Amino acid sequence: MGFDNLVNKAKEALSGTNKDELIAQAKEAATDERIDQVADAIKQVAPDSVDSKIDGLAEKAKDLNN
Known part of the structure; x- marks a missing residue:
């Protein structure tokens, strides 16, 4: 496709x-759990140098979801 x-x-x-x-x-x-799962999956393939940015984006996503 x-x-x-x-x-x-x-x-x-x-x-x-x-x-x-x-x-x-x-x-x-x-959900917060799913956001964390996605962030963890991204961190597995992304360079370690961007882990803190991924965590920050995950936290923003959780805040916006509330």
Whole structure:
């Protein structure tokens, strides 16, 4: 599947869904535990020199999700 096909499928999936509903779904999926899991996964492949920035971004994401 090409990138254009993926984008079109995403657009189709999101059509008819209002912005507030999408935000609520994203907040429900982005629990603190999941944010930490993603940050840990990124730190495994990123250079150690950016670990503190990744942790900072994870904390901001958690704050915005509250």
